[in-house]
Amino acid sequence: MKAGFQTVFFKEMKDVLRDRKTLLLMIVLPIVVVPLLLNLLIGFVIKKEQEAKTEVLEYVVFGDEFAPELAKTFEAANGFKKVTLGSPDELVAAIREDRIDFGLVIPEKTAAQLSGQEQASIELHFDNASMGSKVEDRVQDLVEKFNDGLTAARLAKLGVPPGQKQKSLLEPVRLRKQGTGKIREVIGDRIGGMVPYFFIAFCFMGVVYPAIHLGAGEKERGTLETLLLAPIPRHQVVLGKFLAVFCGGIIAVLLNLASLGTWLAIKAGELRGIIGTLIGSIDLLDLVLLALMLIPVAAMFAALLLSVSIFARNSAEASTLISPFGIVLIVPAALAMLPGVELNWFWAWVPITNVSLAMKELLKGTMDYTMLLAIFASSTLIAGGLLFFCAKWFNRESVLFRV
Numbered sequence: 070m071k072a073g074f075q076t077v078f079f080k081e082m083k084d085v086l087r088d089r090k091t092l093l094l095m096i097v098l099p100i101v102v103v104p105l106l107l108n109l110l111i112g113f114v115i116k117k118e119q120e121a122k123t124e125v126l127e128y129v130v131f132g133d134e135f136a137p138e139l140a141k142t143f144e145a146a147n148g149f150k151k152v153t154l155g156s157p158d159e160l161v162a163a164i165r166e167d168r169i170d171f172g173l174v175i176p177e178k179t180a181a182q183l184s185g186q187e188q189a190s191i192e193l194h195f196d197n198a199s200m201g202s203k204v205e206d207r208v209q210d211l212v213e214k215f216n217d218g219l220t221a222a223r224l225a226k227l228g229v230p231p232g233q234k235q236k237s238l239l240e241p242v243r244l245r246k247q248g249t250g251k252i253r254e255v256i257g258d259r260i261g262g263m264v265p266y267f268f269i270a271f272c273f274m275g276v277v278y279p280a281i282h283l284g285a286g287e288k289e290r291g292t293l294e295t296l297l298l299a300p301i302p303r304h305q306v307v308l309g310k311f312l313a314v315f316c317g318g319i320i321a322v323l324l325n326l327a328s329l330g331t332w333l334a335i336k337a338g339e340l341r342g343i344i345g346t347l348i349g350s351i352d353l354l355d356l357v358l359l360a361l362m363l364i365p366v367a368a369m370f371a372a373l374l375l376s377v378s379i380f381a382r383n384s385a386e387a388s389t390l391i392s393p394f395g396i397v398l399i400v401p402a403a404l405a406m407l408p409g410v411e412l413n414w415f416w417a418w419v420p421i422t423n424v425s426l427a428m429k430e431l432l433k434g435t436m437d438y439t440m441l442l443a444i445f446a447s448s449t450l451i452a453g454g455l456l457f458f459c460a461k462w463f464n465r466e467s468v469l470f471r472v
Contacts, residue, residue: 073301073302073305073306073309074301074305074306074308074309074312075309076301076309077296077301077305077306077308077309077310077313078308078309078310078312078313080309081283081309081310081313082313082316084282084283084313085279085282085283085313085316085317088278088282090278096320096324098271098274098321100324100328103267103271103325103328103329103332104328104329104331104332106267107329107332108332123148124148124203125148125149125150126148126149126150126170126171126204126207127150127151127152127168127169127170128143128149128150128151128152128169128170128171128172128173129151129152129153129154129160129163129169129172129173130143130151130172130173130175131154131156131157131172131173131174131175132174132175132176132177132179133173133175134180135175135176135177135178135179135180136175136179136180136183136189136191138215138219139175139191139212139215140175142211142214142215143173143211146211148207149211152169154168154169154172157172157174160172160174160194161194164194164195164196165196170195170196170204171193171194171195171204171208172193172194172195173191173192173193173194173208174191174192174194175191176189176190176191179191183219186223193205193208195208220235220239221235224238224239263406264428264429264432265402265405265424265425265426265428265429266399266402266403266405266406266425268322268325268326268359268363268428269363269366269398269399269402269421269424269425270399270402271321271322271325272318272321272322272325272363272366272367272370273318273370273395273398273399274321275317275318275319275320275321275322275367276314276315276317276318276321276367276370276371276374277374277391277395278317279313279314279316279317279371280314280317280371280374280375280377280378280387280391281374281378281381281384281387281388281391282384283310283313283314283375283378284310284375284377284378284379284380284381284387285378285379285381285382285383285384285386285387286378286384286387288381288382288383288469289383289384293469297469303460303463303464304460304463304464306463307375307456307459307460307463308456308460310375311371311372311375311456311459314371314374314375315367315368315371317371318363318366318367318368318370318371319364319367322360322363322364322367323360326356326359326360329356355431355432358431358436358441359428359431362424362427362428362441362444362445362448363424365424365445365448365449365451365452366421366424366448368448368449368452368456369420369421369448369451369452369455370398372452372455372456372458372459373394373398373455373459374391374394375459376455376458376459376462377390377391377394378391379459379462379463379468379469380462380468398421401419401420401421401422401425402421402422402424402425403425404422404425404426405422405425405426405428405429410422410426411426412426412427412429412430412437412440414440414443417440417443417444417447418443418447419447420447420448420451423443423444423447423448424444424448427440427441427444
């Protein structure tokens with residue numbers, strides 16, 4: 070009896086490894102795509118940050134005669150280029166057409182307000198729909214620099230000497246921030262929710278095609294009847310197929326982690342700053358725990374998708390039926406990216422979300438290892454329940470031979 074499911078398993082693994090599409094998702098994508106995505110993502114972020122800081126911003130000023138010193142501050146600053154425009158009415162169109170980056174409109178009353186030591190307001194027009202734009206920050210920095218000089222001059226007229234005396238007058242109480250979190254915890258909290266999302270997605274993709282190939286695909290090839298005539302109990306046939314599909318997910322996970330580990334080893338010495346600190350702080354134990362937590366997730370995916378595939382009449386129908394599960398099963402992983410969602414004893418029992426949050430804690434270096442038991446227990450129980458359902462499902466003739 071023991072040899073029954075083993076025979077099915079080895080037979081199904083041979084079939085899986087002969088399928089090119091399955092090999093592509095199980096082997097090629099994890100090895101190639103993970104390092105490539107990480108390189109592109111980090112390279113893109115670094116490049117955009119540098120471009121945003123060094124980009125020359127073209128701007129126009131209307132009413133510069135009412136605040137000549139402020140206008141000179143922008144003209145003298147590096148990275149700013151003054152251009153001309155017909156009237157303030159053209160500002161919106163010019164910004165939307167990328168002819169200018171921003172525009173300043175200085176009201177006529179500004180001159181009297183500044184000379185009277187009052188507060189003046191000027192208008193900044195820019196594209197606030199551009200997430201990567203640094204226009205607002207760079208303009209704000211220049212205005213603050215101008216304000217510092219103007220404030221110092223005003224206080225000097227009032228008899229307040231420059232230096233520390235003026236600072237203490239303007240800011241009687243200064244808040245000195247002393248964060249208790251390490252750099253790894255801070256960065257891990259910000260990006261730690263995205264990493265599990267990708268691993269769980271790759272785990273899902275590693276299971277999809279083996280499940281279709283060994284379920285609906287076997288119906289298409291006409292080999293299911295032959296397999297059912299073999300002197301092997303059906304629950305062992307299901308177990309053999311499940312193990313083959315499960316191995317597809319595990320192979321995808323292990324290759325992903327191996328690819329990530331290799332990339333970390335290479336990049337740890339190249340990258341500097343907070344990204345380099347985070348990468349250098351991830352050790353082999355963290356990667357091993359990441360792999361262990363994905364094992365029950367792969368088992369859940371394998372049992373569920375094999376049940377769906379067995380129900381389908383053919384591979385096309387199986388793909389159609391499985392597609393919605395890709396969204397439904399990945400959504401819990403995305404919960405780890407929401408603010409305020411932290412790993413506790415409640416979330417430790419929520420499938421997929423618990424694994425995603427645990428991975429986030431591992432990246433932060435703040436994992437409570439006692440919760441791993443609850444995470445493994447909940448995931449294993451669900452995977453076992455889905456496998457039991459799959460075995461019962463496989464015993465129904467109306468499911469196996471749908472017309």
